[in-house]
Structures are given as C-alpha cells and as structure tokens.
Amino acid sequence: MTRVSLDRINSWNESVLSVKNQSTEETASAFNRDGFVIVRNVFSETELVKIDDHLSRFVIEVTPTLPPGEVYFEDDAPGILKSAFRLNEHDPFFDELRESHRIREIVSAIFDDPDIVSDGITFFGKAAGSGSQTVAHQDNGFQVMVPPEGLTATIALDTSTTENGVLCCLRGSHKLGLLPHAQSGIPGFSRKIAEPLDRDAFPEVALCMQPGDVAFHHIDSVHYSGENRSARSRRQLGILCFSSRAKRDEKAFAAYKQGLNELHESKLKNSGNKN
Numbered sequence: 001m002t003r004v005s006l007d008r009i010n011s012w013n014e015s016v017l018s019v020k021n022q023s024t025e026e027t028a029s030a031f032n033r034d035g036f037v038i039v040r041n042v043f044s045e046t047e048l049v050k051i052d053d054h055l056s057r058f059v060i061e062v063t064p065t066l067p068p069g070e071v072y073f074e075d076d077a078p079g080i081l082k083s084a085f086r087l088n089e090h091d092p093f094f095d096e097l098r099e100s101h102r103i104r105e106i107v108s109a110i111f112d113d114p115d116i117v118s119d120g121i122t123f124f125g126k127a128a129g130s131g132s133q134t135v136a137h138q139d140n141g142f143q144v145m146v147p148p149e150g151l152t153a154t155i156a157l158d159t160s161t162t163e164n165g166v167l168c169c170l171r172g173s174h175k176l177g178l179l180p181h182a183q184s185g186i187p188g189f190s191r192k193i194a195e196p197l198d199r200d201a202f203p204e205v206a207l208c209m210q211p212g213d214v215a216f217h218h219i220d221s222v223h224y225s226g227e228n229r230s231a232r233s234r235r236q237l238g239i240l241c242f243s244s245r246a247k248r249d250e251k252a253f254a255a256y257k258q259g260l261n262e263l264h265e266s267k268l269k270n271s272g273n274k275n
C-alpha cells in the first residue's frame with residue numbers, strides 16, 4: 001500500500017511550489033522539467049462560490065441518476081461521494097469551465113499547441129474523516145494517448161494539506177514514459193503502477209493548494225494521495241487536456257475498459273453496492 005510519508009516532503013517543495021508571478025513560459029518550463037506545476041489564484045472567490053453552487057446541484061440532482069463507472073462512492077462510507085466523471089455533460093456551466101481560457105493558455109504553452117483539446121471534468125472528493133487513498137498511477141495508464149501529450153489541470157476547491165489527502169507527484173517520473181500497470185481492485189482507480197518507483201530518484205512532492213489554485217500534472221507523472229482522516233474535506237475538479245497530436249490507442253483502451261467492467265461486475269455481485 002502506498003502511503004504519503006510526510007518526512008520526505010522536504011523544503012525543496014516549498015521553495016519551488018511557492019514561486020509567485022511566474023510567466024506562462026516559466027510555468028511551462030517548470031512543468032516540462034518536473035512533470036507538474038502549480039499556478040496560484042487562478043480562480044477568484046466569486047468564481048469558486050459559483051463552482052460550489054453548481055457542484056452541489058450536480059451532487060444532489062445528477063449523481064443519483066448516474067450508472068456505475070460514472071460515479072463512485074467510498075467503500076467504507078456508503079453514500080459519501082468519492083469521484084464523478086464528465087460533469088460537463090450534465091451542466092453547461094461545467095462545459096464552459098472545461099474551456100477556461102486561463103487553463104488553455106497554460107496548456108497551449110506547455111505542449112506548444114494552439115489547438116488543445118479539453119476533455120471531461122472529473123470531481124475528486126476526499127470527504128472529511130472518510131476519504132480513501134488513491135493508489136499510485138499514471139493517468140495515461142487509463143487514457144493511453146500516443147504521443148503522451150496530455151495533463152490533468154486540478155482546480156482546488158478546498159485547501160489541500162498533508163493531513164487531508166493532498167495530491168502527491170513523483171518529480172521527474174513523467175520522463176519514464178508509460179509504465180506497466182496492474183489491476184488495483186479499487187473502483188474509481190482500477191489500475192496502479194505494477195512496481196513502486198525509487199523515491200530517491202523520483203522525489204515525492206505534495207501539491208499543497210489553496211482554493212482557486214490550479215495544479216497541472218503530466219499524464220505520465222506518477223501520482224497518488226493519502227487518506228483523509230482530518231476534519232476538513234479536500235475537494236478538487238480535474239480537467240483532462242491533450243495536445244491535438246495525441247491520439248488514443250484504442251486497443252489498449254479497450255483492454256482497460258474490459259478490466260474495469262469485470263471489476264464493476266464482481267463488486268456488484270459481491271456487495272450489491274452501486275460502486
């Protein structure tokens with residue numbers, strides 16, 4: 001089981017992650033070097049209130065209607081939302097957010113491509129006291145895009161800290177390309193990297209954020225997060241973005257989907273749980 005080891009999250013993180021007022025070029029260059037970067041204060045308080053409002057509506061009105069695979073609840077805390085996919089297909093507000101020019105400008109600079117494709121918006125919750133861990137994986141272990149020119153832009157809705165399940169990336173791991181993945185058996189994160197990486201070669205960095213900050217991580221960057229046993233929730237929205245050159249490996253994607261379907265069927269058989 002991968003755990004976030006707080007003692008390894010060293011002062012390097014703070015100095016690099018707290019750079020203020022960096023240009024888009026500097027942001028892109030930090031991303032290309034490390035496989036992730038944080039941009040502070042991208043969304044204002046007023047915008048966050050709007051996002052919260054639409055999210056509450058989505059949770060109340062839409063999640064009960066979603067089929068397995070589109071929404072996941074915590075195994076140990078029935079009814080507590082863990083993740084939900086493609087929010088943009090259910091509310092034009094999220095479709096607009098998906099196309100946010102502030103995010104697109106940065107992604108365009110990173111991949112040197114004016115024709116960035118913004119895919120779906122995902123909700124990643126980590127409820128106070130019951131948020132479960134996310135196993136170490138690369139997003140491209142699910143997305144299987146070739147060339148691997150893509151990233152997830154994560155909008156922080158709550159403060160994320162080492163106590164409430166902060167997202168952690170392994171610095172430089174995006175340069176390894178797509179690593180072998182194995183089935184994790186965990187609904188919502190059905191795949192994990194088959195072998196752990198050497199933490200000295202690829203140091204763990206906690207992407208601690210304030211509401212309105214946006215973290216960008218490469219689809220080949222190995223990342224994970226710990227449990228949330230604290231009293232504060234850690235909610236985030238992830239927007240998947242690809243360069244216009246990146247195309248899906250359909251055969252590999254079908255294999256992933258088959259594994260996912262088998263997992264859903266076995267969970268349904270065993271528990272009758274919606275997961």
Ligand SMILES: O=C(O)CCC(=O)C(=O)O
Pocket residue numbers: 124125134139152154165166167223224225236238
């Ligand atoms: O919620 C988390 O911590 C995991 C999110 C994640 O895996 C992602 O954004 O790609």
